[in-house]
Amino acid sequence: MEADGDPHLARHRLHRFFLWCADSQLPELVTLATTVDTWWPEINAFLETGITNAGTEGYNRLVKVVKRSACGFRNTENSRRRIRFHCTRRQRAAAHQFSC
Incomplete structure (x- = not known):
């Protein structure tokens, strides 16, 4: 929904999406529209910058799995x-691959 970098067009399309969800009167689409509205600042920041926190979230998940x-x-x-061992597994594998 980036609209080729045009913020006005993105807002217009977002408004149309909200109207479509409201007109559908489907509870699932109303919930979706509410979720998108709640997270819109974060979604918009990603659309403008292309930066996410996916790597951090991945490591957080890995730490929780190791702890569990x-x-x-x-x-x-x-x-x-143990946590450091699991979080650096990929780097160790790559280093081992190049040293052989």
Whole structure:
């Protein structure tokens, strides 16, 4: 919905989308329109810059998975090492690939 960088056209298309959702009277589309309206500043920032926080969110998910599978490390240093090990796996694999 970037509208080729024209903010006026993007706002116009967003308004048309909201009207379409409201006219449909489908609860799912009304919920979708509400969600888009709530997140519009973030969506618009991505459309303008192309920058996301997907990498950070991915690492946060990975840390939560590691913590969940650790079954409660009692030693915080071991917990940090395990998280660091999992978060740097890709870099280690690439370094190993080039060193062989």
